[in-house]
Amino acid sequence: MSAVLPPAVDKDAEQAFFDSQRLPPEKRGVTFEVLFFRQLQQVTTRIHETENLDQIMLEVSDDICKLFNADRLTLYAVNEDRSAIVSRFKTGLNTTGALKLPISAQSIAGYVAFSQQRLNIADVYDAAALKRIDPQLSFLKEVDKRSGYRTKQMLVEPILDGATLYGVLQVINNHSDAPFGALELEGAKQLCRTLATAIRQRRQKAQDARRSNKTTPYDGLVADGVLSDAELAQCMQKAREQGRPVEHVLVAAYHLQPARIGASLARFFGVPYEPLSPGRIRSEMLHGSLKREFLEQQGWIPLEESPDGLVVMCLDPEAVRGSRVVPQVFPRARKLAWRVTTQTEFDETLAQLFGSASDEGGSIDQLLADLTAPIDDDGTEDSLESAAADNELVKFVNKVIIDAYNQKVSDIHIEPMPGKAKTGIRFRIDGILAPYIEVPAHFRQAMVTRLKIMCDLDISERRKPQDGKIKFKKYGPLDIELRVATIPSAGGVEDVVMRILAGGEPIALDKLGLTPHNRARLVKTIEKPYGLFYVCGPTGSGKTTTLHSILKHLNTPETKIWTAEDPVEITQKGLRQVQINKKAGIDFALIMRAFLRADPDVIMVGESRDKETVSMGVEASLTGHLVFSTLHTNSAPESITRLLDMGMDPFNFSDALLGILAQRLARKLCDCKQAYEPTSAEINDFIKEYADELRHTVAWKLDAGGEAQKLLEAWTGQYGQDGKLTFYRAVGCDKCNKTGYKGRVGLHELLIADDILKKLVQERARVSEIFAAAVESGMRTLKMDGMEKIMLGMTDLKQVRSVCIK
Numbered sequence: 001m002s003a004v005l006p007p008a009v010d011k012d013a014e015q016a017f018f019d020s021q022r023l024p025p026e027k028r029g030v031t032f033e034v035l036f037f038r039q040l041q042q043v044t045t046r047i048h049e050t051e052n053l054d055q056i057m058l059e060v061s062d063d064i065c066k067l068f069n070a071d072r073l074t075l076y077a078v079n080e081d082r083s084a085i086v087s088r089f090k091t092g093l094n095t096t097g098a099l100k101l102p103i104s105a106q107s108i109a110g111y112v113a114f115s116q117q118r119l120n121i122a123d124v125y126d127a128a129a130l131k132r133i134d135p136q137l138s139f140l141k142e143v144d145k146r147s148g149y150r151t152k153q154m155l156v157e158p159i160l161d162g163a164t165l166y167g168v169l170q171v172i173n174n175h176s177d178a179p180f181g182a183l184e185l186e187g188a189k190q191l192c193r194t195l196a197t198a199i200r201q202r203r204q205k206a207q208d209a210r211r212s213n214k215t216t217p218y219d220g221l222v223a224d225g226v227l228s229d230a231e232l233a234q235c236m237q238k239a240r241e242q243g244r245p246v247e248h249v250l251v252a253a254y255h256l257q258p259a260r261i262g263a264s265l266a267r268f269f270g271v272p273y274e275p276l277s278p279g280r281i282r283s284e285m286l287h288g289s290l291k292r293e294f295l296e297q298q299g300w301i302p303l304e305e306s307p308d309g310l311v312v313m314c315l316d317p318e319a320v321r322g323s324r325v326v327p328q329v330f331p332r333a334r335k336l337a338w339r340v341t342t343q344t345e346f347d348e349t350l351a352q353l354f355g356s357a358s359d360e361g362g363s364i365d366q367l368l369a370d371l372t373a374p375i376d377d378d379g380t381e382d383s384l385e386s387a388a389a390d391n392e393l394v395k396f397v398n399k400v401i402i403d404a405y406n407q408k409v410s411d412i413h414i415e416p417m418p419g420k421a422k423t424g425i426r427f428r429i430d431g432i433l434a435p436y437i438e439v440p441a442h443f444r445q446a447m448v449t450r451l452k453i454m455c456d457l458d459i460s461e462r463r464k465p466q467d468g469k470i471k472f473k474k475y476g477p478l479d480i481e482l483r484v485a486t487i488p489s490a491g492g493v494e495d496v497v498m499r500i501l502a503g504g505e506p507i508a509l510d511k512l513g514l515t516p517h518n519r520a521r522l523v524k525t526i527e528k529p530y531g532l533f534y535v536c537g538p539t540g541s542g543k544t545t546t547l548h549s550i551l552k553h554l555n556t557p558e559t560k561i562w563t564a565e566d567p568v569e570i571t572q573k574g575l576r577q578v579q580i581n582k583k584a585g586i587d588f589a590l591i592m593r594a595f596l597r598a599d600p601d602v603i604m605v606g607e608s609r610d611k612e613t614v615s616m617g618v619e620a621s622l623t624g625h626l627v628f629s630t631l632h633t634n635s636a637p638e639s640i641t642r643l644l645d646m647g648m649d650p651f652n653f654s655d656a657l658l659g660i661l662a663q664r665l666a667r668k669l670c671d672c673k674q675a676y677e678p679t680s681a682e683i684n685d686f687i688k689e690y691a692d693e694l695r696h697t698v699a700w701k702l703d704a705g706g707e708a709q710k711l712l713e714a715w716t717g718q719y720g721q722d723g724k725l726t727f728y729r730a731v732g733c734d735k736c737n738k739t740g741y742k743g744r745v746g747l748h749e750l751l752i753a754d755d756i757l758k759k760l761v762q763e764r765a766r767v768s769e770i771f772a773a774a775v776e777s778g779m780r781t782l783k784m785d786g787m788e789k790i791m792l793g794m795t796d797l798k799q800v801r802s803v804c805i806k
Contacts, residue, residue, distance in 0.1 A: 033183060039063075042063070043060060043063050043067055043191065046060050046063060047194055047195065048194070048198060056195070061073045064191070067187065068171050068184050069176060070173060070174060070175070071172055071175065073169075073171055073172065074087050074099075075170070075195070076101070076109055076168040077166065077167040077199055078103075078165055078166055082103070083102065084100050084102050084103060085100075085101050085110065085113050085168055086100050086101075086322075087099045100324075100325075101140075104136075105134045105137045106136065106138070107138070107139075108139060108154060108156055109168045111133070112158050113167075113168050115134075116158045118155075119154070120155050120156075120179055120180055121153065121155075121156075122152075122153060123152050124151050124153075125139065125151075127139075151172055152173055152177070153172070153174045153179055154172055154173075155171040155180040155184060155188055156168060156169070157171075157188040157189060157192045158192065159195045159196045160196055161197065164196075166196045167195065167196075169191065169192050171184075171188065215268075216232070217264060217265050217269070218232055218235075218261070218268075219268065220264030221260065221261070224260075226254075226260060227254065235253060247261055247343050247344065248343070251344070258275065258345050261342050262275060262340070262341060262342055262345070265341070266340055269316075269317045269340045271339060272340070274311070274313045276345040276348050276349055285505065285571075286303075286304070286305075287302065287353055287479075289505075290302075290329070292350060295354070298320070298325060299314060299315040299319065299346075300312050300314045300326060301313045301349055301353065302326075302329075302330065303339075309333060309335025309337045310333040310334075310337065312326055312336055312338055312339065313340075313346065313349060315340070315341065320338070351477070353477060364400070364403060364436075367395055368437065396447075397447060397450050397454075398476045400412065400436070400437075401472060401476065401478070402477070402478060403436070404500060405480060405500060409428060409500060410428050410540065411427075411498065411499050412425065412426075412436075412482075412496075413426045413428070413495070414448070414451075414495065414496040414498075416444040416489075416493035416495065417441070417493070418490065418493060421441060422439060422440060422441060423440075423441065425437050425438070425439065430741060430742070430744050431540070432739075445494075448486065448496055451470070451486075451498070452466070452468070454475060454484075455469055455484045457484075464488070465486060465487045465488065467483075467485050467486075468486075469481055469483055469484065470484060480500060481500075482501065483501055483567065484497075484498050485498075505571075506548035506549050506551070507545060507548075507552075508549065509552070509553045511549075512549050512746055513745050515748075515780075515788060515789075518748050518750045518785070521778065522661065526550050529626065530626050531627070532617055532618060532653075532657050532658055533628050533629075533661075534608070534628075534629055534630065534659075534660045535628070535630050535631075535662075536630065536633040536634075536636065536639045536660060536661070536662045537632075537633075537663045539632070541664050541665055542663060542746055543630040544606070544630070546746070547604055550628065551563070555574045559574075559602060560598075560601045560602070561574065561604070562577075562578070562595045562600045562603050563576070563577045563603075563604040563605075563606070564580060564591040564595070564606055565577060565579065565606040566579070566580035566606050567580075588609065588613045592613060593616065596619075596620055596623075600625055602628070603620055603625055603626070603627045603628070604627075604629070605628070605629040607631075611646045611648075614648060615647075618652055618653055621656040622652060627656075631643075634662070635771075636660040636661065636749050636774065637751060637767050637770040637771040639660045640660070640761055644761070654753070657753040657758070658753055659751055660751045661748060662749040662750075662751075663746055664746070664747045665745070665747070666745055666789075666795045666799040666802070666803050667741040667743075667744055667795065667799045668744055668794055668795055669728055669730055669741060669742075669793065670731070670736035670739070670740055672736065673731060674728065675728050676726070677727075683712065686787065686797075687708045687712060688708075690783070693771075693781050693783065694775060727790065727796070728793045728796060745794045745795055747785045747804065749781050752774075752779070754777050756773050757770065757774060757777065781804075782804045786803070786804055
């Protein structure tokens with residue numbers, strides 16, 4: 001479509017154009033169309049007058065919005081390697097930021113760039129409509145959430161010059177609250193042709209300017225007289241020919257120190273130079289959630305909190321600042337202190353904090369092959385200590401711990417055999433032990449001695465069990481602690497079991513894997529002002545993790561929270577945390593008494609092991625405090641009986657009790673899982689197993705009332721697709737080491753102490769009566785919760801059965 005444009009339009013006619021934009025398309029008339037293209041021509045003229053891409057977005061965007069009667073506009077340009085589209089936006093009076101999207105169906109603008117086809121969407125929140133365009137297509141809602149803005153209509157047009165993509169134009173929210181019409185679609189198409197030409201010309205101009213200017217990050221070396229212009233040009237040419245970084249060529253040719261190159265980089269980028277610091281250690285708060293590969297690819301590393309803000313070491317501060325990834329990773333950082341460094345020092349800092357493929361000198365097999373100076377078990381203490389300090393053995397032990405941490409291992413088991421049999425090392429991953437490596441018999445005692453030295457135990461004592469703790473940051477690049485237990489075993493050898501206590505921030509309550517049913521009931525319970533709440537389960541079932549997630553939900557500036565833990569594994573700002581120290585006489589009961597004098601609102605006791613601790617918890621909850629603790633019991637109803645058996649007064653205890661959450665961890669299906677449709681017989685067996693624990697309760701009557709059919713219909717509506725349920729089976733891939741499982745998922749049984757249940761507690765009712773009443777009031781057993789997670793595709797029946805055996 002085209003129009004013959006009049007030579008000029010007066011201001012009244014122009015105003016009439018903007019007024020008529022609010023009319024339906026059928027009432028606008030021919031004059032409106034002529035005026036639309038007149039305004040379009042004025043916009044294109046202004047675009048041609050701009051000097052760079054930022055000016056187009058910052059100076060012409062308001063005119064484009066008026067032209068399309070739209071609320072907002074986003075202009076994306078393709079980056080240099082053509083892997084993403086980037087939008088510039090204003091962040092302050094003289095500063096701009098950038099939003100980078102991959103060219104893929106992960107976002108609407110990314111999809112248009114990928115397909116090079118226009119989209120005119122009536123409502124971006126209509127997920128079904130987006131899936132009809134492409135199954136992977138979705139709207140990035142995060143920006144709306146942060147700003148409180150509500151995006152609805154969106155016209156997205158590719159900026160093309162022939163077959164070459166230069167960017168994407170995104171026009172947002174029609175003031176008429178309707179999809180953009182045919183006139184706007186044609187206008188967007190013509191506007192994008194102009195934008196393509198403008199972007200191409202400005203990029204060419206910028207490239208020409210760079211060639212003529214010849215400014216490089218290494219010009220400071222010439223200015224300081226370290227190199228001549230010719231020598232620098234020769235090095236840069238050599239780097240291009242060899243495909244190597246310029247810095248590596250400079251170091252090889254002129255033996256330059258990193259500090260020399262760093263000073264030149266600092267001058268070029270206008271930020272301070274950050275050298276390698278030998279004493280730098282890994283911080284779980286900063287580095288725990290980051291992957292080494294991600295930082296290597298992004299070219300930045302967070303170092304520490306300083307008075308200037310979060311110090312970020314970069315290879316290219318301009319590129320890192322422009323990508324705006326760092327503020328997204330660290331949204332709580334007040335300020336960011338940018339630093340530049342050399343490639344060599346960046347790589348060394350990365351290895352220092354995160355380790356690498358060549359950590360501790362090579363692979364574990366290479367380190368094992370390099371072990372020397374073997375010693376027999378009957379060696380003297382001095383000879384054992386000397387062997388334990390051997391450099392190769394030290395590297396080997398460190399490598400075992402680093403590999404365990406990187407593989408997300410919970411426990412390391414070192415299992416020597418008598419005689420000349422090898423010592424086995426096994427890792428517990430996702431609750432399952434897996435072989436790691438075997439060590440020749442003549443190294444076993446030196447290895448155990450090395451671990452004893454690391455946790456300051458008596459190396460001469462081999463007949464009694466010993467407990468200790470390793471602060472690994474003293475010996476390696478990880479800021480972790482390991483709880484160590486040595487146990488003498490048959491044949492005169494010592495087993496060592498180490499639990500990795502990797503501290504970090506708590507998991508948000510909505511990321512714990514609770515079903516919506518359980519989450520709503522849990523939140524309602526823990527938000528009460530006082531009372532007693534327990535989390536129960538065996539060792540390693542995630543009780544502490546769950547308690548800290550609950551505390552994170554309650555942690556506000558108005559709330560005083562005290563915790564007593566052994567050990568303190570998870571830390572969070574706002575909590576006052578106390579470490580139990582039995583050697584110093586500091587136990588849970590003693591700390592509980594101290595807490596009651598310290599004006600608490602919420603108290604968390606790591607474990608209720610004895611009558612005194614439980615009694616103190618009941619007393620604290622009855623005097624207006626919210627008390628949380630853990631128990632080693634199998635189920636929520638059994639926990640009540642266990643506590644009463646400790647000697648609790650049933651009336652006080654029932655008044656104090658808010659609820660009990662029992663939990664287990666089942667292995668989670670890997671992404672390689674295979675979906676299948678279960679047969680009728682399989683579904684019937686599944687329903688019978690789901691209801692097995694309910695057969696003697698009023699909540700379930702399988703042979704009357706059609707409960708099984710009601711249950712199947714409810715499941716199909718909640719978890720099914722196209723009226724059918726889908727189950728999944730484990731397959732196995734390289735990612736999950738061919739097991740079919742990766743990670744773990746929580747199974748939960750939440751008992752809420754309502755009036756009926758409190759009455760049963762006062763009457764010292766049997767477990768079966770408490771169980772029946774809890775189910776009647778909405779409790780789902782561990783197995784029921786697990787079977788619902790089977791239908792969600794998180795795990796399978798084999799794993800649920802393995803952790804829910806009665």
